[in-house]
Amino acid sequence: MPRSRNxxxxxxxxxxxxxxxxxxxxSLAAIFADFISPYSADTIALKEKLMPPSSEHLxxxxxxxxxxxxxxxxxxxxxxxxxxxxxxxxxTFGVLVGVISGFYxxxxxxxxxxxxxxxxxxxxxxxxxxxxxxxxxxxxxxxxAVSLVGWLYxxxxxxxxxxxxxxxxxxxxxRAIGCTDSYICLRxxxxxxxxxxxxxxxxxxxxxxxxxxxxxxxxxxxxxxTPEWGTMLNDGKEYLxxxxxxxxxxxxxxxxxxxxxxxxxxxxRDAIDPRQxxxx
Amino acid sequence: MxxxxxxxxxxxxxxxxxxxxxxxxVDLEIDRSETLGLVGESGCGKTVLALSILKLLSExxxxxxxxxxxxxDLLKLNExxxxxxxxxxxxxxxxxxxxxxxxxxxxxxxICEPFMLHQKARKSQALDEAVxxxxxxxxxxxxxxxxxxxxxxxxxMRQRVMIAMGLACRPSLIIxxxxxxxxxxxxxxxxxxxxxxxxxxxxxxxxxxxxDLSLAAELCDKIAxxxxxxxxxxxxxxxxxxxxxxxxSVGFLESLPSRSMKPIRGTSLSLINPPRGCRFxxxxxxxxxxxxxxxxxxxxxxxxxxxxxxxYA
Amino acid sequence: xxxxxxxxxxxTTGFINKRSVKAVDGMDFCINDHETFGLVGESGCGKTTVGRLIxxxxxxxxxxxxxxxxxxxxxxxxxxxxIRPQLQIxxxxxxxxxxxxxxxxxxxxxxxxxYDIVSKExxxxxVRELIDKxxxxxxxxxxxxxxxxxxQSQRAMLARVLALAPKLIIxxxxxxxxxxxxxxxxxxxxxxxxxxxxxxxxxxxxxxxxxxxxxxRMGVMYLGKLVEIGSTADxxxxxxxxxxxxxxxxxxxADPLAKRKRIILKEEMPNHMELPTGCRFHTRCNFKDKICExxxxxxxxxxxxxxxxxxxxxxxxxN
Numbered sequence: 001m002p003r004s005r006n007x008x009x010x011x012x013x014x015x016x017x018x019x020x021x022x023x024x025x026x027s028l029a030a031i032f033a034d035f036i037s038p039y040s041a042d043t044i045a046l047k048e049k050l051m052p053p054s055s056e057h058l059x060x061x062x063x064x065x066x067x068x069x070x071x072x073x074x075x076x077x078x079x080x081x082x083x084x085x086x087x088x089x090x091x092t093f094g095v096l097v098g099v100i101s102g103f104y105x106x107x108x109x110x111x112x113x114x115x116x117x118x119x120x121x122x123x124x125x126x127x128x129x130x131x132x133x134x135x136x137x138x139x140x141x142x143x144x145a146v147s148l149v150g151w152l153y154x155x156x157x158x159x160x161x162x163x164x165x166x167x168x169x170x171x172x173x174x175r176a177i178g179c180t181d182s183y184i185c186l187r188x189x190x191x192x193x194x195x196x197x198x199x200x201x202x203x204x205x206x207x208x209x210x211x212x213x214x215x216x217x218x219x220x221x222x223x224x225x226t227p228e229w230g231t232m233l234n235d236g237k238e239y240l241x242x243x244x245x246x247x248x249x250x251x252x253x254x255x256x257x258x259x260x261x262x263x264x265x266x267x268x269r270d271a272i273d274p275r276q277x278x279x280x
Numbered sequence: 281m282x283x284x285x286x287x288x289x290x291x292x293x294x295x296x297x298x299x300x301x302x303x304x305x306v307d308l309e310i311d312r313s314e315t316l317g318l319v320g321e322s323g324c325g326k327t328v329l330a331l332s333i334l335k336l337l338s339e340x341x342x343x344x345x346x347x348x349x350x351x352x353d354l355l356k357l358n359e360x361x362x363x364x365x366x367x368x369x370x371x372x373x374x375x376x377x378x379x380x381x382x383x384x385x386x387x388x389x390x391i392c393e394p395f396m397l398h399q400k401a402r403k404s405q406a407l408d409e410a411v412x413x414x415x416x417x418x419x420x421x422x423x424x425x426x427x428x429x430x431x432x433x434x435x436x437m438r439q440r441v442m443i444a445m446g447l448a449c450r451p452s453l454i455i456x457x458x459x460x461x462x463x464x465x466x467x468x469x470x471x472x473x474x475x476x477x478x479x480x481x482x483x484x485x486x487x488x489x490x491x492d493l494s495l496a497a498e499l500c501d502k503i504a505x506x507x508x509x510x511x512x513x514x515x516x517x518x519x520x521x522x523x524x525x526x527x528x529s530v531g532f533l534e535s536l537p538s539r540s541m542k543p544i545r546g547t548s549l550s551l552i553n554p555p556r557g558c559r560f561x562x563x564x565x566x567x568x569x570x571x572x573x574x575x576x577x578x579x580x581x582x583x584x585x586x587x588x589x590x591x592y593a
Numbered sequence: 594x595x596x597x598x599x600x601x602x603x604x605t606t607g608f609i610n611k612r613s614v615k616a617v618d619g620m621d622f623c624i625n626d627h628e629t630f631g632l633v634g635e636s637g638c639g640k641t642t643v644g645r646l647i648x649x650x651x652x653x654x655x656x657x658x659x660x661x662x663x664x665x666x667x668x669x670x671x672x673x674x675x676i677r678p679q680l681q682i683x684x685x686x687x688x689x690x691x692x693x694x695x696x697x698x699x700x701x702x703x704x705x706x707x708y709d710i711v712s713k714e715x716x717x718x719x720v721r722e723l724i725d726k727x728x729x730x731x732x733x734x735x736x737x738x739x740x741x742x743x744x745q746s747q748r749a750m751l752a753r754v755l756a757l758a759p760k761l762i763i764x765x766x767x768x769x770x771x772x773x774x775x776x777x778x779x780x781x782x783x784x785x786x787x788x789x790x791x792x793x794x795x796x797x798x799x800x801x802x803x804x805x806x807x808x809x810r811m812g813v814m815y816l817g818k819l820v821e822i823g824s825t826a827d828x829x830x831x832x833x834x835x836x837x838x839x840x841x842x843x844x845x846x847a848d849p850l851a852k853r854k855r856i857i858l859k860e861e862m863p864n865h866m867e868l869p870t871g872c873r874f875h876t877r878c879n880f881k882d883k884i885c886e887x888x889x890x891x892x893x894x895x896x897x898x899x900x901x902x903x904x905x906x907x908x909x910x911x912n
Contacts, residue, residue: 008296169686169689169690172684173684174692176650176677176680177707178678178708179707187692321773321774322772434862465635465799466840466843469842469855492773494847497846497849518849518850521847521850533847537776537777541777541780541781542777543778544778548774
């Protein structure tokens with residue numbers, strides 16, 4: 001795949017570039033939260049509770065007097081950490097299963113595909129809720145719950161890619177040269193599976209963020225005092241009428257992050273699928 | 281009497297690598313009931329030339345020059361007038377029927393389309409004509425096969441369907457782009473015989489685009505050899521094969537497996553920034569210093585043969 | 594060098610409604626040392642499958658492939674891998690025969706690495722040597738396949754295959770996807786490489802002109818079986834099977850004055866799943882008789898190293 005051409009294609013898509021910039025800003029905010037946030041995330045100052053946005057508190061304060069902006073910034077860290085963990089796990093596991101299934105076919109493939117079909121029939125949020133309900137809330141359990149179904153999509157995509165790649169002549173050529181199956185899977189199949197997987201990752205990050213936020217909203221995700229956008233939404237819902245800033249800002253952050261990832265994913269998809277004009 | 285006259289045609293593409301001069305100042309003429317073969321390797325610009333005639337190229341193309349068909353300059357027509365000509369007066373048979381036929385429409389329907397469009401025929405009437413066309417191109421059991429889909433036909437059959445679509449409205453000019461590419465030799469033979477027959481009975485003219493010189497030998501009255509966006513030789517078919525004039529034509533013929541299979545050294549040039557002198561200079565065994573600097577014009581070699589080469593200046 | 598007997602491959606599909614296609618149905622032929630053997634046939638005859646069967650890229654259903662006294666089809670995975678370097682293949686479509694994400698130099702070096710053919714230090718030199726032999730420039734070493742033209746890709750493919758110094762190269766329609774002007778270059782390169790490296794070649798093609806130029810002996814395939822085998826010169830001069838004659842009459846000639854009478858075969862190629870009884874060719878044959886519909890003809894000798902599978906080979910030679 002021509003790297004420079006892909007990058008050029010991507011850059012042409014303004015929305016994707018904007019998305020990329022947003023995610024970079026958010027990532028930097030997450031990493032340098034300690035340095036850029038005006039206050040500490042846990043400082044409770046009941047005297048200053050529920051204050052609307054002002055010059056001292058750009059996003060106002062919550063019901064415990066904590067600075068909302070600070071919590072939003074630290075929330076970025078929590079959300080990103082969780083989502084990256086989930087995606088890292090699901091992508092790796094899913095791709096592994098998909099490639100093995102697609103490469104060897106036969107019984108393994110049949111069983112795995114049926115399993116995936118069954119699991120896909122479950123509404124993922126409900127499944128996640130059940131898991132968290134059974135194991136108790138918390139970061140690790142949240143990650144586990146969301147990952148349980150997340151890997152299926154990667155497996156499907158990886159398998160589809162594998163099926164088409166294994167028929168290609170360069171794979172036959174590799175077998176003719178005498179390469180082992182594992183070598184072929186690793187150096188031939190996997191790298192060529194990557195483009196659609198990368199697109200899936202960016203789009204998946206968006207929906208994982210939403211799921212984590214939803215769990216947080218339902219009280220099942222990260223536990224207080226850890227700031228997280230979903231839990232902040234939940235906390236703010238009682239005060240929605242009088243103090244909308246408690247919910248609006250975290251809600252806005254969720255939307256911006258998810259949108260940004262979606263834009264990037266769209267742009268990547270278009271860039272990776274080259275529509276090159278051939279002049280004959 | 282000339283049916284189609286192409287004068288100083290230029291089709292240039294703007295790409296991020298530069299201006300691609302796919303067709304660079306080409307003059308061609310096709311008379312009534314005449315078949316002209318436009319021969320050349322891939323990348324020489326012949327397909328672009330064919331697509332330029334009916335303005336079937338994309339928006340980032342700049343076309344200059346004149347394409348005069350029955351007295352009208354096609355390049356000056358508006359879209360509506362051009363659409364009336366496409367398929368009815370001038371038919372374009374595309375390469376690769378597998379890609380050019382709509383997989384979700386029945387073959388009969390696809391042949392109906394030109395009838396319904398141009399002759400305002402009703403569907404039942406058009407279907408009758410479509411079945412007649414299928415019969416004409418030699419497809420057995422035409423009324424049943426008209427209901428089938430492209431994937432249910434073999435390669436040779438699909439090509440016949442493409443020909444049927446092209447001939448549906450009895451056009452005066454057929455542009456056939458590599459009509460036998462990818463076909464097995466025995467099927468190719470059948471399709472060539474079919475085309476010969478149909479051209480003779482209909483009296484249509486044909487512009488045959490191909491890289492296959494043997495195909496051109498069988499079907500064409502005249503041959504135009506294209507290279508790097510230009511016409512290098514233009515001759516009556518018999519004269520051409522008896523004694524080709526341009527060194528490229530000579531090399532091209534010799535490189536055929538049916539001759540000595542002697543390759544032409546080097547590779548063809550990019551169509552961006554063509555060289556100053558003769559475009560074949562780098563690969564020519566008969567070149568001189570003059571060829572490097574001065575761009576040759578198309579000159580008469582003898583009656584019925586023209587070549588763009590300093591050997592004949 | 595290679596003796597093939599009774600080679601068969603049947604593809605089956607479906608779990609409940611099992612349908613089988615006999616892609617290759619009993620082929621016997623041999624390829625001699627330093628020789629190019631041409632395998633001719635139209636699409637669907639099974640010639641592409643044959644190449645892959647010999648290399649066991651597709652496992653044959655039956656048969657023997659004997660090389661140096663060893664039956665390749667009986668080797669286990671380990672032994673097969675040891676022998677693989679000796680048998681290589683060049684594919685038709687240059688765009689998909691090289692790993693799209695590997696640079697050309699790395700693709701060519703890969704077999705060198707796998708089999709430790711030269712030491713690490715000498716690897717670059719060997720790659721450069723091979724690149725030069727196939728007519729590429731050193732600058733191509735760092736390019737990716739999509740940056741090369743079709744002809745250049747085929748050259749790179751050949752370089753990679755030659756790195757293993759194989760004893761047999763199967764060339765599966767190596768120039769069918771290439772532009773006509775490049776064909777001659779690649780074919781002449783293949784010829785030169787054979788002179789230098791001394792490998793045998795199984796040249797698969799549907800283009801009889803190329804076969805005439807490239808091969809010393811040839812076989813004609815129809816619907817999974819060989820119908821005629823012999824020396825190329827002999828078959829072109831004196832074909833004995835009606836199908837071979839039809840193929841020869843369809844050869845495109847770059848000569849407008851050539852008076853030729855094409856033998857037009859009736860009907861179309863039968864469906865693989867409904868093979869004709871008796872001689873497979875009888876549905877399209879202009880000379881068939883009762884026996885052709887019921888009994889499949891055996892290969893008979895009709896001359897020096899010339900065999901035909903036809904009930905009436907004499908009849909075919911008259912016309």
